[in-house]
Amino acid sequence: MNDPTGAKIARSAPEALQDKAELPWGRMALLAALAGVFIGFGSIAFLIVQADAAPITGSAQLLSGAAFSVGLVLVMVTGAELFTGNTMFALPAAVHRLTGQRLIGAWAVAWLGNLIGSVALAALFVAAGGLEGLEGEVGEAAARVARDKLEKGPAAALASGVLANILVCLAVWMAMSARSIPAKVLAIIGPVTIFVAAGFEHSVANMSLIPIGMLAGAGGSAAAIASNLLFSTIGNIAGGTLVSLALGFGHGQTSPDDDRDE
Template identity: 40%
Template sequence: MSQQHTKQPAQDAPQPIAVNINALTPAETEEAVEKAGVNKTRMGKRKTFVSAMFAGAFIGFGALFFLIVTCDPAMTWGPKRFVGGLAFCMGLVLVLCCGAELFTGNSLMVSDLAARKISWTALAKNWVIVWFGNLVGALVLVTLIALAGTMGLNDGAVGATAVATAAGKINLSWGVIFVRGILCNILVCLAVRVGFSARSVGDKVLGILLPIAGFVAMGFEHCVANMFFLPIGMVSRLAGYGADVAGAAAVDLPGILYNLSAATLGNIIGGAVFVAWAYWFVNARKD
């Protein structure tokens, strides 16, 4: 008689790991956003400030990339805006993938406030530290770019484009800048939520491209981007670039503060109310 032996699996054999490649659901994304917001309030002041400096510089690099690719006069208006928007995306890609504190993205912390996970004081402290950290990071980059002579590229076309871009942002009514700031941060915070929902770096990068390229192409106002665009425009004007740009005289310190005041308040409303609070209400609020 033949004996049949049934081979038993080894008890200590490693079990396959289940990998979920699907993006997080909106409810799961909301949970991830709120968890990140709580962690932001627990970070030390100095670390928060330095991380915010990184974000200001990263967004500045994206803004510089925008100036480089849009300084070609041979490009027509539509393609120039789209290509420039895609170039600008580099800034948010660096922020989300490398890790940094971005003021506009931190509007999503209002979800934690609505859920009573953080206090008004913690929220305000984070926003103030991050806003000024973003500004310092952007200004450090402006200084380095000016010393590097980058504005002189393409026979000075980059510097002239910087002046024209800054003049176009400053020579708007305060109300228009404010509304464009609202619209801008709706798209930015939606892009950040896409980043939270992604399972991989590739998903994260692809997911944020269109919302960010879109807000740039549409001419909306992002206060952190303007922390680079406006000072580099002023430095370029003082260096003699863009002398024939209409409205260039307005590119000065009062003009910069005028734009940033409206863009900042608009960004807060757009991100905090139309995205953070609204998505908390839909996905996390207990009826």
């Protein structure tokens, strides 16, 4: 892609997203579990900055977001399967490159794989003594972050999920077309820093942040956890669908055969 911007990205995106959605289920599940682990590493980096930032300031939030972006960098460079990015499968489905059944199946496999990898990473981090880092301040930060997330009502989690995945999918959309690793990194850092600094809800990040916080003593009920994951997931689907369809259709990608150069 000589000009990886605008309409050219939109024309290549449906095919690239279709290829990802049609991976064999076993490979997709494995890559999804790895993505959960990678985003979990971003969560750990985020918590380390949070632990050293009390009282929390705007600059500390921005630094926390930049630290978390390592997780999405790992996902994009290795080609792992992240549910929130894969919400953009709505675009190939909309232009009839992907069936609705395959779309839902791919989302379900990615979400469950991300959950397995995230929870495994959280358990290993706690077992390794991660909560005792920085004289126990990492554990305190983890508990505080989890409590803040679990205290959000359904409407706030939903709206926050939409905003989070608009930014995440903008990062993924730009990184998909980047021709080098440094270019991918630069495409990712800005949008991810904003969504994390603003405290928006990313369902996969929460799959590691909430378990770590719970193990750190945050408390919270199973219903509160389920509510957060449910409404942040719905919001993430809406945000990712909005980005992919708006950019795809905005640049004229309205059918499988619409690959004309402008």
